[in-house]
Amino acid sequence: MTIEVKDVTVRFGGVTALKDASLTLDRGKILAVVGPNGSGKSTLFNAITGMAKPAAGTVIVDDKRIDDLPAYKRIAWGVARTFQTPRFDPKVTVEEAVLCGFFRLRRTSTMASLLRTPNAAAEEKRFRDRCDEILDDLKLSEFRSQQMSELPMGRVRLVEVARAVANEPKYILLDEPAAGLAVDEQLMLSHEMRRLAERGVGVLLVEHNFNLIRELAEHVVVLKEGSMLLEGTPETIAKNQAFIETYLGSTGR
């Protein structure tokens, strides 16, 4: 039960955004991807979720090659994601934004939704109850009827995480979820990620905050200019000279 990314290359015109990237994400594990801006982290996410077309390489989810699957089917296959720049309708309430995440779990037909059959009503209630739980877990309940535009960016990212969690994914790809969060919110988020992993969800995390990574991830992949620089446990990475050079710059020593 893994996502296997094998030698994936993504080109945009003449620019190679990602070159021969490989990684394996197990269910129940937290894997972190780090790298400076423009190193291909988000492109990697796009390649996995089908939002960028790889020029080469293959993506295998649970022993099934998904290279030919369109993005929406990959999500339905159980790969949820957030965006680095959150995409949301500013006029929508927090609650509704999270409710949108349940779409792939929908089992009732359009006709049943139109007529609001007992089944459809029960499903809607299930979604709303689960939405309440998720909002509670992420301490978002008190903001539920606020519009997205009224929230600070950090909290918007939390809502995005909540929306991806609502998907009930097997794998969740979080693109810098902790950026702009206060310390206590970060703690809560890492708690949530750990709980997701305990429930058997594979978490792929793009993050700049190395302390958070050290705390959460068992394995780290470092990208530089679209290529894999190195990978290993957070401890070995943190000591690696090449990593320090790229990531922190020479002044970071």
Added chain:
Amino acid sequence: MQGSRLKLLMPALSVVVVIAVISPFIFSSPFWLDNSVLVAIFSLMALSVGMAYGQAGILSIAPAAFASVGAFATSVVTTRYGLSPLIGLVLALVLPMVLAYPMARAITRLSPLPLSIATLLLSLVLELAIREGGDFTGGYIGLSGIPTLWFAPNLVSMHILGWMLVALVLILYVNLTNSAIGRAVRTARHDPLRATADGVHVPSLLAVYFALSASVAGLAGWLYAHHLTYMGPDSLTMHVSIKIMLMAVIGGASTFLGPILGAAFLTLITLYLPAAETQGMIFGAVLIVVLLVAPNGVLGTDWRTFFNGKKRKSDVARVQPAVGGGAA
């Protein structure tokens, strides 16, 4: 959530209550009954625009075209083949869908403007087809002698039937809007990629939604044909389409009751306008005023914040998906 079912029925209930209050005053006046039926018919068409434009963001310039498909379908089967209007009703619901689905499927991947132009073309082609349809569509002369409905033989019963249909469509529309599909459609309208990340196949979802909205227009056309008992090439033209779009936009396309309010308003002021030529002028003026003052329509505007100093100017760009349709 408690009382959520009542909340879902609110828009339909408010229509029923308003009509129940008005009815005793107009029961004895054929003139007002006739206009009431017309308002109900245009309300249905405007609701179709509300679904397509207000919810899914598809600005179709063909609501009257879909209505005329429904109207001609029932006219042809009832006058030419002597079949029951109920068979006509089925056709009036299904044919617009059959036409709308592939069209939307083919072009929703394009930007909104080409889609609008495509619906415009559909409208023109249909008008042409009706004119050139010979005996089948009645050609330039049109089809007369369309039977009235045996279950609604007079104006009073047509008035009741018309508004019952409006209430019914409203109930279904509200249900759909408050479901996963409704939310997905609004997400897709705002940001298709975001909807994709929720697991939505955007083109097919929008096409289904557009087809449903076309079906509502078809229903309106069915009622129209059996109310007027005549359908001609000039009955439901693009001119009517534009008027219907105005109704939806003025009332508030993304609200539930806005299109109905718009339909009532425009139909009623038409009665008091001196000549057909001035209509365009007045309609244009009303549209400009609405777009300047309240771009989300009369019911789509939060008038409290509007009068308490316009703090959030950027808000006018996006429409709050209607829950309660400003009925609150």
